[in-house]
Amino acid sequence: MTSHSIEKAAKLANILVGIGVSDDLEPLLPLLKDPEGEKILQTAYQFANLQTSTRNIVTAAERAAKVVFALKTYAHDDSSGNKIEANIIEGIETILTLYYNQLKYGVEVIRNYDYSLPAILCYSDQLNQVWTNLIHNGIQAMDSKGSLTIDVRKEDDQIKVSFTDSGKGIPPEVIPKIFQPFFTTKPPGEGSGLGLDIVKKIVDKHQGQIEVESVPGKTKFTVVLPIEIVSE
Numbered sequence: 001m002t003s004h005s006i007e008k009a010a011k012l013a014n015i016l017v018g019i020g021v022s023d024d025l026e027p028l029l030p031l032l033k034d035p036e037g038e039k040i041l042q043t044a045y046q047f048a049n050l051q052t053s054t055r056n057i058v059t060a061a062e063r064a065a066k067v068v069f070a071l072k073t074y075a076h077d078d079s080s081g082n083k084i085e086a087n088i089i090e091g092i093e094t095i096l097t098l099y100y101n102q103l104k105y106g107v108e109v110i111r112n113y114d115y116s117l118p119a120i121l122c123y124s125d126q127l128n129q130v131w132t133n134l135i136h137n138g139i140q141a142m143d144s145k146g147s148l149t150i151d152v153r154k155e156d157d158q159i160k161v162s163f164t165d166s167g168k169g170i171p172p173e174v175i176p177k178i179f180q181p182f183f184t185t186k187p188p189g190e191g192s193g194l195g196l197d198i199v200k201k202i203v204d205k206h207q208g209q210i211e212v213e214s215v216p217g218k219t220k221f222t223v224v225l226p227i228e229i230v231s232e
């Protein structure tokens, strides 16, 4: 711009960069030389800003809608305490939506889902509590940085759900203690040691099993649930 003897070159260049124009100024030269050029560019800059803000607002609103939906579906068990028909993958996705803020910066979530799974009869709110506690432990174990792999598959008449995190792992001598109530290795205020005790009780209530394998960098909790299909 200085080579085209445009006054206030530095100021105009700043505005242009703000709008997203950094090369090929040739078509803009008449505008830049115009005495009203700066005012016109300022207006264009404000429009560009407005467009970015609008995009951010739309994204935020979409996320808020998803979280509200997740919260609404989080608690919907039959008030009589009976099992209800529920889709396991939908339950897990609800929890992932609620954990989005803790996952978005450093955790890659890898989903290996068998979408052909039938809905099963279960205490679905309680299963959501199971997914919550296992996902929470996984995130804590890797300090919110790493990968969380979720497998949901059917094997014979069972559904197997596993959560594998890339965190620090559980030493072999600690594994036998982790399902005991109040056992925790976390500092006070961070963990009460009840998470896995609750998980175990809920899995037992479904006549299922929970298995754990761990080496540093790879800890896998697998919940095995018998499939109880909804009778027509």
Ligand SMILES: Nc1ncnc2c1ncn2[C@@H]1O[C@H](COP(=O)(O)OP(=O)(O)OP(=O)(O)O)[C@@H](O)[C@H]1O
Pocket (backbone or CB within 6 Å): 133, 137, 138, 141, 165, 167, 168, 169, 170, 178, 179, 183, 184, 185, 186, 190, 191, 192, 193, 194, 195, 196, 197, 219
């Ligand atoms: N994915 C994991 N990776 C490494 N260690 C784990 C993992 N999951 C559980 N643990 C170990 O098992 C212990 C017990 O877990 P549990 O969820 O019962 O309690 P907590 O996470 O310490 O507290 P909270 O009551 O908040 O869940 C943890 O303190 C931790 O040492």
Ligand SMILES: [Mg+2]
Pocket (backbone or CB within 6 Å): 133, 136, 137, 191, 194, 195, 196
């Ligand atoms: Mg826990």
